[in-house]
Amino acid sequence: MTLTAEGREKLAAIFPPERLFFDLADRLSCSYDASFGDYLPEAVAQPQSAEEISRTLFLANEIRLPVCPRGAATSLSGGPLPVKGGLVLDLSQMRSRLEIDRENMLAIVSPGVITADIQREAAAAGLFYPPDPSSAHVSTIGGNLLENSGGPRGLKYGTTKEYVIGMEAVAPTGEIFRTGGRTVKNVTGYDLTRLLAGSEGTLAVVTEATLRLIPQPAARRTLLASFDRLHDSGRAITGILGAGILPAAMELMDNACIRAVEAYEACGLPAEAAAVVIIEVDGHPRAVEDEIHRCAELCREAGAGMARVAADDNERDAIWRARKMISPAITRMGPTKISEDATVPRSRIPEMMERLVAIREKYRLNLVVFGHAGDGNLHPNIITDKRNGEEMRRAEDAVGEIFQAALELGGTLSGEHGIGLMKAPYMEKELGTAGLAMMRKIKDAWDPHNILNPGKIFPEPGQTRIRLTG
Amino acid sequence: MTLTAEGREKLAAIFPPERLFFDLADRLSCSYDASFGDYLPEAVAQPQSAEEISRTLFLANEIRLPVCPRGAATSLSGGPLPVKGGLVLDLSQMRSRLEIDRENMLAIVSPGVITADIQREAAAAGLFYPPDPSSAHVSTIGGNLLENSGGPRGLKYGTTKEYVIGMEAVAPTGEIFRTGGRTVKNVTGYDLTRLLAGSEGTLAVVTEATLRLIPQPAARRTLLASFDRLHDSGRAITGILGAGILPAAMELMDNACIRAVEAYEACGLPAEAAAVVIIEVDGHPRAVEDEIHRCAELCREAGAGMARVAADDNERDAIWRARKMISPAITRMGPTKISEDATVPRSRIPEMMERLVAIREKYRLNLVVFGHAGDGNLHPNIITDKRNGEEMRRAEDAVGEIFQAALELGGTLSGEHGIGLMKAPYMEKELGTAGLAMMRKIKDAWDPHNILNPGKIFPEPGQTRIRLTG
Secondary structure, three states: OOOOHHHHHHHHOOOOHHHEEOOHHHHHOOOOOOOOOOOOOOEEEOOOOHHHHHHHHHHHHHHOOOEEEEOOOOOOOOOOOOOOOOEEEEHHHOOOOEEEEOOOOEEEEOOOOEHHHHHHHHHHOOEEOOOOOOOOOOOEHHHHHHHOOOOOOHHHHOOHHHOEEEEEEEOOOOOEEEEEOOOOOOOOOOOHHHHHOOOOOOOOEEEEEEEEOEEOOOEEEEEEEEEOOHHHHHHHHHHHHHOOOOOOEEEEEEHHHHHHHHHHOOOOOOOOOOEEEEEEEEEOHHHHHHHHHHHHHHHHHOOEEEEEEOOOHHHHHHHHHHHHOHHHHHHHHOOEEEEOOOEOOHHHHHHHHHHHHHHHHHHOOEEEEEEEHHHOEEEEEEEEOOOOHHHHHHHHHHHHHHHHHHHHOOOEOOOOOOOOOOOHHHHHHHHHHHHHHHHHHHHHHHOOOOOEOOOOOOOOOOOOOOOOOO | OOOOHHHHHHHHOOOOHHHEEOOHHHHHOOOOOOOOOOOOOOEEEOOOOHHHHHHHHHHHHHHOOOEEEEOOOOOOOOOOOOOOOOEEEEHHHOOOOEEEEOOOOEEEEOOOOEHHHHHHHHHHOOEEOOOOOOOOOOOEHHHHHHHOOOOOOHHHHOOHHHOEEEEEEEOOOOOEEEEEOOOOOOOOOOOHHHHHOOOOOOOOEEEEEEEEOEEOOOEEEEEEEEEOOHHHHHHHHHHHHHOOOOOOEEEEEEHHHHHHHHHHOOOOOOOOOOEEEEEEEEEOHHHHHHHHHHHHHHHHHOOEEEEEEOOOHHHHHHHHHHHHOHHHHHHHHOOEEEEOOOEOOHHHHHHHHHHHHHHHHHHOOEEEEEEEHHHOEEEEEEEEOOOOHHHHHHHHHHHHHHHHHHHHOOOEOOOOOOOOOOOHHHHHHHHHHHHHHHHHHHHHHHOOOOOEOOOOOOOOOOOOOOOOOO
16 A cells, blocks of 8 residues: 555645545445456546646655556456556546537547547537447547557558547656647657557556547448358458458457357347358448449358348348347356457468367367457457356466467457556567567656556566466 | 777678778768758668667667668658768668568568559559658658658548558667567557657667558549639638548649749649649549549639549649649759648648748748648748858748747648758747657667767757758
8 A cells, every 4th residue: 555644635635525535435436447357546536637637646756656547447458457556547527628620620539538429529520530449338538549449440440549649648757748739740759649549558648639530431331241161251351352442340250259149139140150241331322332242242252151231221230230249248158258359460360260269179168259350350258257266267378378379370469458467478479578678668768656557568577477367 | 070990890890891881972972861951971881681780779879879870861851861970871772671461461661662662562462552752752661661751642541650560670779679560450568660650760770661551542533623712722622521522632732833833844734823722532433433523513612713623544644743843843943942841730721821921921032832731731842042141041030930830820840751950949849848858758768878860859958940051
């Protein structure tokens, strides 16, 4: 414990009592996220301004208090967990600004604004904010920025990072600074905006962001294709891209995933298929009309048993409903869901899928796979029970092998969930000693007392094994 | 001078004599770029591997030798100039690798590869590398990466930074490290790839890069529109984007620019127009056909006197020829061209153009303006003669006012040319003390002896005025 009575008093000089909490119940509500582990903070504050955060961080450096920024806590990698205790900065209430600048196609937002609200306000102005993590209806843009959230549209549209062009932020040592600006082109100095995007709350607290928007696509069409062989689905995806079509989404579900969804709610997916792929194209109506049927042809040419283009919005919604049912379907299969996001170059997806089958059998685990096939971003999900220590150890070994497989196939530990706690021991395997050291130099230079979100990203000395529980 | 006889010997232990130069003639050939100023290096080396660069930088830290990476030296901001003497690392000969991975839509390239060669090889595989600086036919991809080069397609397609997903690089202290990888989605640690992109050779020497490619658009159509009032051209641009059309390029030329081109070579531009705008849309043939005519309509609705859609490739080439003549036309107007790239939010372009007219009159300078109107990236060019000291001082004052105007209108010092030497004194005005300090902390942490490309980006103590000459 690092917070003394004097420290509490100093915090109380920054925050009014209705936005500063020391009670166990309040602290418990900030002790978890959507991953595992429980870490109780010593205090929780709800800042309303960059100045309050600045004063907090100056104080934190003085009294060596760990500070962990937190949005809606939908992180799957432990991003907001206060693993060293200290203060949780709950930014979910800092949400006063959501301004759409239609002429310049920008959104200026406070960190606590819900991502789906930005999407909705943009759409109301005829504009489009493409990043679409599945948590978009609850997650905050601040969390999306610091974790660089992705979603199905990564291949065509990129991730959160491709849309943030400016930030106001507070340094770990308390200084308020601005990065980037309001122009898409900007090469004035180092790109701190993109450095902060995906920094998992270890380099700064974001207090405002400027996002670029693009014109709303006028049309979208969707198809569902099923394959008896996994390799054929890979050939279909490559064939579509090779034909010069860049779909907005290409979502893959393996047989275990299909069965899980159908068991949860009958969505009309072919239960025997090795894989189904959902493909959506968007853009100009005439282009979309042509491209979706070309996609269906290419699926059939690659060996699809079925390739059905949704005739109208109802049919489109039905297809996407099957995709959206994955998460609740999996959740019903067991109390603990380990949601991974190992990512490989697109051409290696079939091989990665085979490796995942082998891992499932080796460790006798309930493993379902779905993911964003266009950008190689797979989501192997292990369904287990964290009270079952023996199975959790098998799950740990399996996750370690999943990471290893992704790296061996030229991929990365994390496509969109972040490193957080669990993957830190694997960082050096991917980045090498020198690559990791370059990152650590930035962290050390900006946060010499390791105040901001300590215990994340960087492995602790001697830590070489993944750790699913605290 | 920092290079002793002993230092020369140590360099000779790294590089064979045919790739290491101490002669005045060889050094002179690396003393300039496409900006101003002449700075003679003490030696020039042409590395062929990351290992040679690594050994060089270890040595440079030992003997405190400034090291300046150089590509094709087309920089307009002094990026490669060896302002502190020392060693120029000429990377233009390190060009062994230009590999297109068609299936994963990637290019893996050595730093000395010419950008246009990447564009050509990608196109041969049905793929597209969108960044297109006007120097693409001579500039190296290494220079493009470190300066984050842009070009006309920034609004729709982004800049170099949006296409690089992995690098091999050598740290200022000599360590070889890798950033990113071969997947579009990657959130494993800090985004060092994007930190290095646009770092102007101050943070690392890039020795290999992985670029993502996209499917080649199947069609493109182009139009030329002329306006009697500048404001109308701004309304046309906003109208097109507001209609949900995202053109690949929207190039603006002011009256002085039109006249300069027509005086150089008759391109059929209307000499009396306040502005002409070239608009190009690309994508699916049916979408393009519809959109280009809609763009022409929207131009007319906004008050265009003329809006002519190119009927075929010949007419398209003729329109782009006028755009490409700007640079030679300007060059003929005087021996020294000061090419700026102040960038403002798109909605402020008409106001910025008015400010530029006022600056032209106030300082009695030959100032022509063109630029990428879609992304607010203007290129005010002052044509002068650097032997005319009095006029150069007026030009310095004018450039200072251009920067000031861009910042007052919510813009940035540089959209795509970089800060380099000239704009360093203005960095703090844009970034604030804290913003600049955060950048400097990274530079200091990575390059404690200030070995790599010293004298760039960061202002020297007390330096507050721009400096066009050495």
